[in-house]
Amino acid sequence: MTRSGHSLARTVTAHCALRAEPGAPMTRSDFSAAQNHALDWLDANRALISTWHQTIWSFHEPSWREYCSSQWYVDRLREEGxxxxxxxxxxxxxxxxxxxxxxxxxxxxxxxxxxxxxxxxxxxxxxxxxxxxxxxxxxxxxxxxxxxxxxxxxxxxxxxxxxxxxxxxxxxxxxxxxxxxxxxxxxxxxxxxxxxxxxxxxxxxxxxxxxxxxxxxxxxxAPYWSRIYTFECDTPETWLDQSRGGAVAHAHATARAPGAIDAVCLMYTNSKMMKESMLPHTGTWTLNEFIPVAGQATADNLAPAYSQIQYSMRAPTLEMCETVFSVLDRNAEHIAAMTHCTWRADWITKTRxxxxxxxxxxxxxxxxxxxxxxxxxxxxxxxxxxxxxxxxxxxxxxxxxxxxxxxxxxxxxxxxxxxxxxxxxxxxxxxxxxxxxxxxxxxxxxxxxxxxxxxxxxxxxxxxxxxxxxxxxxxxxxxxxxxxxxxxxxxxxxxxxxxxxxxxxxxxxxxxGGGVGGSRWVQPQLPSDFQAPVDYRWPEWIDTPRGPEWSVR
Missing domain, CATH: 3.40.630.10 (Zn peptidases)
Structure with a gap:
């Protein structure tokens, strides 16, 4: 892939002339009649479009929860034919x-x-x-x-x-x-x-x-890859022999399986400590974490049953992303065994x-x-x-x-x-x-x-x-x-x-190397039947008997 590129003039021209008064037509001789038509339409509608922007800005909906914002665009586009x-x-x-x-x-x-x-x-x-x-x-x-x-x-x-x-x-x-x-x-x-x-x-x-x-x-x-790791402790009763719990065998009297909180904590700390060993110290790359769920057992003496941690990586090459997530997968496998959990990993996204x-x-x-x-x-x-x-x-x-x-x-x-x-x-x-x-x-x-x-x-x-x-x-x-x-x-x-x-x-x-499908073409990194990860516990506003609440505090 060539990096040299085409020639490009480096002189910046002066600003185009401003209209004499708001709403007056303006001639821009360097543009075609069609381009001037587009620019005149924008000039005439800037105040309206500004109110449209205020509408979207005021919705301020987070990822995968942009219901009002997307509906607004859908309605406007349909109105425009x-x-x-x-x-x-x-x-x-x-x-x-x-x-x-x-x-x-x-x-x-x-x-x-x-x-x-x-x-x-x-x-x-x-x-x-x-x-x-x-x-x-x-x-x-x-x-x-x-x-x-x-x-x-x-x-x-x-x-x-x-x-x-x-x-x-x-x-x-x-x-x-x-x-x-x-x-x-x-x-x-x-x-x-x-x-x-x-x-x-x-x-x-x-x-x-x-x-x-x-x-x-x-x-x-650069490529951006993100994966969410889920740990579940489905059979905490098999962690130890319950007969060791005393004369009255009871979950509160026996050793508790480490469970999903330990799993997500170990995943976080061990992967953080291994960060410098994952890739050579060259280039610019980042690896960030988000924990949407941790425990699901409140404060009782029960094994935490469910937890998740999301890893998101920016790296200059696909190969670097592959290397890091292979390490994270291995960490998850061993941590699940240590904490008496099962685990699975699901892609959130993979870009080229x-x-x-x-x-x-x-x-x-x-x-x-x-x-x-x-x-x-x-x-x-x-x-x-x-x-x-x-x-x-x-x-x-x-x-x-x-x-x-x-x-x-x-x-x-x-x-x-x-x-x-x-x-x-x-x-x-x-x-x-x-x-x-x-x-x-x-x-x-x-x-x-x-x-x-x-x-x-x-x-x-x-x-x-x-x-x-x-x-x-x-x-x-x-x-x-x-x-x-x-x-x-x-x-x-x-x-x-x-x-x-x-x-x-x-x-x-x-x-x-020949367009889509060519010898140097990179195909999508997600499969053609990939289901978007919309059902996770992403931050959002929710309605409760107490009124609307932000779900992540």
Missing amino acids: FEVEQGSAGMPTAFCATWSNGDGPVVGGYAEYDAVPGQSQVAEPRRAPRPGTTKHAAGHTDPHSALGMGAFAGFLAAKKAMEAHGITGTLRFFGEPAEKMCGSKPVHAAHGYYDGLDAAISFHPHSFNALTNGCFWDTTS AGLPNHALAELTFRNFEKLGAPVWGDAAKQFAREGQRNHGIEPMDEPFIDNMMRLTPPQEAEAAFRQQLPAWQFNYAADDYVEYTWHAPTVRLYVARPTLKPDPAGKRYGEWLRHAMNGDPACIDPMWSKAADVISTTILDMMTDRAALERAQQEFRERT
């Missing part, structure tokens, strides 16, 4: 929406809408959970509310332009739940939902100072490494250059200054990092990546968008989100302030609205510039 399959690939909060204007390219994209447990934050520059919630409830961190809205608005604008200008082709828009678990895209891929795409656009908010407003080049997201596409990165970034970087006004800056004040930091005249309002050409961003990674590593962090990249040429667009300048005295900002800005329209709207502009104009290029699309597809064939 899309045919929507709800619950696609067996995932209750997923969907696949299709709209066609005749024969032509099939372009895919998606919304994400899951929030993160433990990150509830009101959209104000002070630390406080959302009204009516506990601090342990979910909140949008990346934020996926704005990620989904930027993509959705871009696809709607492209559709409006295709209708108005007679451009034929198909838009396929997916609802992708549980991105924080890299959950849905590997399932959609395994079930064949990305087959037949000619190109795809992946958008994500960004806050890296050296990688603002651009596209990934060579370094893409991302596949770059320079041709689409160039095409997308050219539109970004024409449009210019996002701009934040006084209201956003005042919100940021108040947040600084509430941190005990002297408010700054310009509270946001300088790079938030400039473009970063893909090759410049790539150089920044290379400075922190070993020469052999071309996959970093994790995001399940990588699944699209193995089924069609895919661009990874990123647009800056509000990011504060460091305090000169070294005081750190709490994450809550970043999360608060996600819900404030003045702070977050410039990000998603710029993404919508870039996405809509790029979709229309894909639909009308067949030579550009063919260059992207030719590069895809070269990188995969």
Whole structure:
């Protein structure tokens, strides 16, 4: 797979001219009539779309429990004339929406809408959970509310332009739940939902100072594998001879089987101690744990019957993931024997490494250059200054990092990546968008989100302030609205510039050794009949006789 890539102009153009007054038409000579139609539709509807974003942000539903958020998208898409399959690939909060204007390219994209447990934050520059919630409830961190809205608005604008200008082709828009678990895209891929795409656009908010407003080049997201281990102590009575319990044999008088709490504790501690022995000390990789269930025996002298621990790994290669989970499987086997338990391991997700596409990165970034970087006004800056004040930091005249309002050409961003990674590593962090990249040429667009300048005295900002800005329209709207502009104009290029699309597809064939199924193509890591892990005890709001409660405290 070539890493050298295509040439790319490194000069960033000036911002496009602003409209003289709200609602006035604007001519953008560098764009086609159809692209100007899409941009004008976005200009006319930004206030409405901002309220849509507030709706998704206010739902703040965690992974696999995004019922209101997904339903909102399904309803809007159907109103816009899309045919929507709800619950696609067996995932209750997923969907696949299709709209066609005749024969032509099939372009895919998606919304994400899951929030993160433990990150509830009101959209104000002070630390406080959302009204009516506990601090342990979910909140949008990346934020996926704005990620989904930027993509959705871009696809709607492209559709409006295709209708108005007679451009034929198909838009396929997916609802992708549980991105924080890299959950849905590997399932959609395994079930064949990305087959037949000619190109795809992946958008994500960004806050890296050296990688603002651009596209990934060579370094893409890494594999993410997650597995849940279940321990059960079904026959505690066989642990010891009950006749040893005295004259009156009783469970309270005999030695208790170690059971499932001991199992999950041993799994946690022993695997943690073995962490440094699992892989060579090179590259960047992480292994994290989550314990959804521990014990199920309250405080009685009974063997804890049931426990679970989830392991999630980000690593640069599939081979590294395989190595670590083989160790974890072996640990589980021995620990089960020690604690008088049975065990099983079930996959939550398995993603591939991302596949770059320079041709689409160039095409997308050219539109970004024409449009210019996002701009934040006084209201956003005042919100940021108040947040600084509430941190005990002297408010700054310009509270946001300088790079938030400039473009970063893909090759410049790539150089920044290379400075922190070993020469052999071309996959970093994790995001399940990588699944699209193995089924069609895919661009990874990123647009800056509000990011504060460091305090000169070294005081750190709490994450809550970043999360608060996600819900404030003045702070977050410039990000998603710029993404919508870039996405809509790029979709229309894909639909009308067949030579550009063919260059992207030719590069895809070269990188995969012939396209889907080629000699260098990597197949989905989950089986085609994989059932999404929706039935585990994931954090969520539940209704009780005491009222609504957050299930994990």
